[in-house]
Amino acid sequence: MALFDRLKDQAKSLQQQAQGGRGTTGGHGSRTGSHGGSRAQLVGLLKNQLGSIKTELKSGAYRDASMAMCALVAAADGHVDASEMQQMESMILSNEVLQNFPPEQLRQRFHKHVEQLTRNLPQGKAEVMQDIAKTAKKPTEARAVILIGIVIAGADGHFSQAEQMVLQEACVALGLNPAEFQL
Numbered sequence: 001m002a003l004f005d006r007l008k009d010q011a012k013s014l015q016q017q018a019q020g021g022r023g024t025t026g027g028h029g030s031r032t033g034s035h036g037g038s039r040a041q042l043v044g045l046l047k048n049q050l051g052s053i054k055t056e057l058k059s060g061a062y063r064d065a066s067m068a069m070c071a072l073v074a075a076a077d078g079h080v081d082a083s084e085m086q087q088m089e090s091m092i093l094s095n096e097v098l099q100n101f102p103p104e105q106l107r108q109r110f111h112k113h114v115e116q117l118t119r120n121l122p123q124g125k126a127e128v129m130q131d132i133a134k135t136a137k138k139p140t141e142a143r144a145v146i147l148i149g150i151v152i153a154g155a156d157g158h159f160s161q162a163e164q165m166v167l168q169e170a171c172v173a174l175g176l177n178p179a180e181f182q183l
Contacts, residue, residue: 061134062141068131069149071113076162133173142174
């Protein structure tokens with residue numbers, strides 16, 4: 001629960017920065033002892049923060065990196081069953097920011113990455129990380145890829161250690177400090 005509280009505080013800080021003008025999000029955010037709120041509220045805050053930069057997230061690299069991130073989160077525990085695939089696909093297609101892209105493109109890329117990860121995890125992970133790393137030169141996109149991963153990971157109300165670890169690895173691939181996202 002403490003991780004979600006820290007992420008919620010970070011999301012509020014990022015949202016305030018986005019509303020107050022563009023800038024980098026390099027700080028850890030202010031911890032004001034806010035331990036209330038639910039995971040659903042956190043996911044909502046992060047979705048709002050992504051929504052505030054939606055117009056900046058239209059590149060093919062962002063689309064591909066986001067689908068790679070979603071697949072990586074889905075496969076974080078080493079397997080993806082049919083119901084999990086369906087749930088993830090539903091979350092992807094209903095995400096406001098990802099509606100910048102045709103649903104079939106999202107579906108195809110997500111399924112491709114899941115197949116890569118489930119066929120051969122080490123090789124698939126390397127290929128997925130290459131797609132994620134394509135956004136490294138655009139800080140807004142890179143941070144948004146991590147945020148979409150956090151939203152997807154937290155949507156089920158459970159943020160596992162395996163999900164946290166793959167998000168940390170993605171941060172490294174993007175040249176971002178995991179601590180920026182309280183990971």
